[in-house]
Structures are given as C-alpha cells and as structure tokens.
Amino acid sequence: MSRVAWVLLAVVVCIGLVAPFGDWERAMTVIPTEAGLGPSPGHPLGTDHLGRDVLARLQLATSAFAGPGLLACAVALVLAVPTAAVSAYRGGVLGSATRFAFTSLAAIPRFVLVLLVLSIYGDSPTTLALAVGASYVPLLGEAVYERIERLRGEEYVLASQAHGLAGGRILWVHLVWFACGRLIGRHLLALFGFYLVLETTLSYIGGFGVQEPHPSWGNMLVFEWGRRSLVDPGLLAPGIALWATLALTDWASESLGEVEHG
Amino acid sequence: MLRTLLGRAVLTVSSLVAAATAVQLLLWAAPGDPIDLLPNGAELRPQLEAEWGLDQPVWMRVVTNLGRAATGELGTSLSYRPGTPVTEVLAQPALNSFALLIASLVLALAWSAGLAAFTRGRRQHTSRLVRTLSVAPVFLLAHLCIHGLNEVTWSLMEAGTIARPAWFALPGEASAMRTALAVVLLAVGSGALADMHREAEQALISIRRSGFVDAARARGEPTFLLVARHLTLPLASLAAARTGFLLGGLVVVEKVLLINGAGAILWQAALLRDVPVALGITLMAATTVCAARLAADALRVGIDPRLRSQA
Numbered sequence: 157m158s159r160v161a162w163v164l165l166a167v168v169v170c171i172g173l174v175a176p177f178g179d180w181e182r183a184m185t186v187i188p189t190e191a192g193l194g195p196s197p198g199h200p201l202g203t204d205h206l207g208r209d210v211l212a213r214l215q216l217a218t219s220a221f222a223g224p225g226l227l228a229c230a231v232a233l234v235l236a237v238p239t240a241a242v243s244a245y246r247g248g249v250l251g252s253a254t255r256f257a258f259t260s261l262a263a264i265p266r267f268v269l270v271l272l273v274l275s276i277y278g279d280s281p282t283t284l285a286l287a288v289g290a291s292y293v294p295l296l297g298e299a300v301y302e303r304i305e306r307l308r309g310e311e312y313v314l315a316s317q318a319h320g321l322a323g324g325r326i327l328w329v330h331l332v333w334f335a336c337g338r339l340i341g342r343h344l345l346a347l348f349g350f351y352l353v354l355e356t357t358l359s360y361i362g363g364f365g366v367q368e369p370h371p372s373w374g375n376m377l378v379f380e381w382g383r384r385s386l387v388d389p390g391l392l393a394p395g396i397a398l399w400a401t402l403a404l405t406d407w408a409s410e411s412l413g414e415v416e417h418g
Numbered sequence: 419m420l421r422t423l424l425g426r427a428v429l430t431v432s433s434l435v436a437a438a439t440a441v442q443l444l445l446w447a448a449p450g451d452p453i454d455l456l457p458n459g460a461e462l463r464p465q466l467e468a469e470w471g472l473d474q475p476v477w478m479r480v481v482t483n484l485g486r487a488a489t490g491e492l493g494t495s496l497s498y499r500p501g502t503p504v505t506e507v508l509a510q511p512a513l514n515s516f517a518l519l520i521a522s523l524v525l526a527l528a529w530s531a532g533l534a535a536f537t538r539g540r541r542q543h544t545s546r547l548v549r550t551l552s553v554a555p556v557f558l559l560a561h562l563c564i565h566g567l568n569e570v571t572w573s574l575m576e577a578g579t580i581a582r583p584a585w586f587a588l589p590g591e592a593s594a595m596r597t598a599l600a601v602v603l604l605a606v607g608s609g610a611l612a613d614m615h616r617e618a619e620q621a622l623i624s625i626r627r628s629g630f631v632d633a634a635r636a637r638g639e640p641t642f643l644l645v646a647r648h649l650t651l652p653l654a655s656l657a658a659a660r661t662g663f664l665l666g667g668l669v670v671v672e673k674v675l676l677i678n679g680a681g682a683i684l685w686q687a688a689l690l691r692d693v694p695v696a697l698g699i700t701l702m703a704a705t706t707v708c709a710a711r712l713a714a715d716a717l718r719v720g721i722d723p724r725l726r727s728q729a
Contacts, residue, residue: 259433260436263707264707265703268669276445357670361557377558398558406549
C-alpha cells in the first residue's frame, strides 16, 4: 500500500514539475460550443462551462503546488535541520536559546503567519513557498532537536566519541541521517501536504493563490460552483484529486513511521 | 506548586514577547513602510512618520509597539475600516471566533477520546478510515456540505415537501446551521480528528498498560475512572498543542461559511494589506496559543503531584 502511495505521489509531483513546459491549449482555450460537456472519449472528465477540458486543467493545476511545495520543503529543511541538529548536539546556552526560539515562533499559528506574510510581502508563489517553509521551521526544528537531545547521551554515540570519530560525522551521519532521516521525511511529507492544502484553499477562497484563467484544484472547484450537480464528474474531479493526493501523502508518511517504530 | 506555575507563566510570557518581536521584525524588514500603502501617503508622510514613530530606529519602534500592545493598544486600521482602532474592529468578531474555537476543541477532544476508546490500537481499518476521511481540507468538506445541503433542500422545496428553511441562501445573516457546521468541520477537517485520535489512542494504550491499572484490575476494581483521570493530562496537552492549528482553520471556515469572526477579518485585512489589523489578529492568535499552553501546564501541575515536587 505504502509503495503504491509513494509511486502515485511521485507521478503527481512529476506531472506538476513537467507541466509548465507542455502545450496546454486544451486546458486554456475557451470553446463556447463545447461548454459543459459530459465525459466522452475526447474529454474523459468533460469540459467546464467555458468549454475547457477538465482533465487537462486538472493536470496543469498540479504545477501550482508541486514545484512551490518542494521549494517550501527545501526551505524548512535548510533552515530547521542544521540549526536544530547543531544546537541539540552542543546543548548549553545555544541549545536552550534555539529551543526557546522554536517554542516562541510555534506560538504563531502557521496559517495566520502565512497570511500576515502575504499581506506584507505580496502573494507570488515564491513568497508563498518561502513563507510556508519558514512557518514550518519551528515544528521540524523542535522534532529534530528533541530526537538528537535524547540520543546524544546514548551508548553508541559515547562509544563513537571514545573511538575518536569526528563530531561532525557522528552528528550528520549517525544522528541526523540514520536516527532522524525518517522523522524528517515524515515532516517534509506533512509540509508538502500543508502547502497543497494552503494553495488550494487560497485559490478556492480567492484574492490570493492561483487566479483564473490559470487552474488550481481550488479555483476549479469554485469556478463551477452552482453550475453543475454535485454528482457531476467535472465538479467532483478536482476535489477527488485533492483528497486523493492528501491521502497518498498521509499513507506515504505513515509508511515511514511504521518502519521507524519497527 | 505556585512556584512551578509562576516559572511556566514567565516562560510563556517570554515566548509571547519573542513571538511578537519576531512578527514586528518581519514587518519592519519589508521594503517600504505602512505609509506607502495609503492612497495619500506621500502628502501625509511627514505628519504620519512622527505620529507612528517611523522616524525612530527599528529597535525603538519594536519596544514602543510591544509596550502599546501590552496595554491593549494595537493601532488603527489603515484600509479595512480606516481610522478605527484595531481593538474596536476586533472586539466582537474575536469573541465569536473564540466561542467557535472552544466548541470545536471540546468536540474534537470528545470525539478523539471516544474513538480512541473504541479502537484502542486494535481496529486498524477504523483508524485508517478516520484518517482518510479527516485528511480532507476544511474548505473542501465545507464546499461539499454546503453544495449537498443546498441541492437536497432545493429539491425538497421544489417538490413542496418543506418550506424554505431560515438558514437557506441568506449568507448575510447569522445562522445556527452555519455555526454548527463550522464547529464540526473544524473539529474533523485537515487531519484534526485523525491526529488527535492517534495521539489520544497512544496515550490510552500506554495508560491501560500501566502497572497501576493492572493493580486496580487485579483488585477487581473498575478502571474506567482511573484511566479517565490519567487521560486528562495527555488530552490537556493535546488541546494546547492543537489550538494553533484550529486557529488557522478558523480563518478558512469563517471565510467559506460567511461567519463574522476574527479569521474572516484577517483574510480581508491581508487582501487590503491592512497591516495593523493583520498584526493585531496575529498577536491575539499567539496570545491564545500561549494561554492554552499555560492552562494545560496549570492543569498538569494541579493533577500530577510529581510535577509539583520538581519545583
């Protein structure tokens, strides 16, 4: 189950990364004569009320979250892991100060912080990705800090130190890579899911995020609002795609937890 | 006990001050200043710079603003309701949001504890089902609920089965239906129920495997109250940890379900780039999270004698 989840998630992300380079005429061109069509071989999920192919728009919409979502993960990884790892390993004043900083920043709800950043710095996808990545730093940092602080006194770490292994190797290979790898992976998957939720929510409510005519699973839902029945595949498709991708993220994340706890 | 609580309170207040300082620095690090956002900013610049203290160094501005915030003065709205004090803008909506937050927190805790008691690590399929359903974002669940409810109600109204309900298609009016929907969606959506259920389940399993529960069972005593009492501590910590998450969800449900709350105002303020209002709501949210942490700590210290003896 978890392997299937990883493969499908990788497919979604790859589509999203490749999408900006493709030809998406079917997704973007308004054809009034083909408006509101049901599923057919030419349009497997039908067309929207402007005659654009729903499946093509669904595929193109993955570019709204795949690249920026990965950027957010990279930001959180680069800012949180080295800071937390070094300060937890060294301990002392540095450790206490870092932990205090993480706890203090975690007091600001992530969604609220992201909205504040968007109001100050504008709402480009890059700003959103940086804001989401930075807002996740306290959570990821605290998790890594706790793990390394707990492990730094373990016998295998003390034995490695006694054998003269370099501190950097113990920290980055033994503690961060082997002991925290899966924990970090789980958090990054959760962050990717959070970015997807945030991007689609912003696009759904409007004002921020992806705006028409560019597609996002969020604005696709609201664009057909009231024009179709709830059981119409054209209306349900973006919602199902969103729900399924989040479920895949969750299952993939769960698989990392299962292996970690043996 | 008092000493322990005092220590936690000092730590919490320090965290809040640090968070508020970080937010202030975020604001002052941005290119330009709030006057740039005003339509007639260029004309009023000299006067406003002196009035808002923008001619002072950044550290002085941060300290001044923190002092003002401590006395409840959060400045005036720039564009959401120009000239109105932020505290006046937020007074009633913040109460509405707080009521929603408490209701959804209580509901989520009750459901997660109930589900944990049902599954107890044994019914993997139920846990997976809860997880898969709960992972759906709040806005998607709200969209499906509203759309489905409207379709069913409309078809029943057309068929003459029911008269038009008071809540139907009147977005401007307060509605118990929308409020109830908001509470449920907030308690369930975006993984809230699944995460709380998982943590409550782990806590419950750990307590049921404890020696004191085995001893009570061996004596033939009922263990329900004993387990429930010990479950209070992890549930309190869980509630405190989830407060920030639910506050983020409030912004979405209030906006999608058209509820007059601080979350909906934050969205509007962010759109209009009304930084004082957005900043005020952020500080209020951070204060709520810190207060929840402190309340959870107080409860833990009150219940657990081991924590009292650490002081």
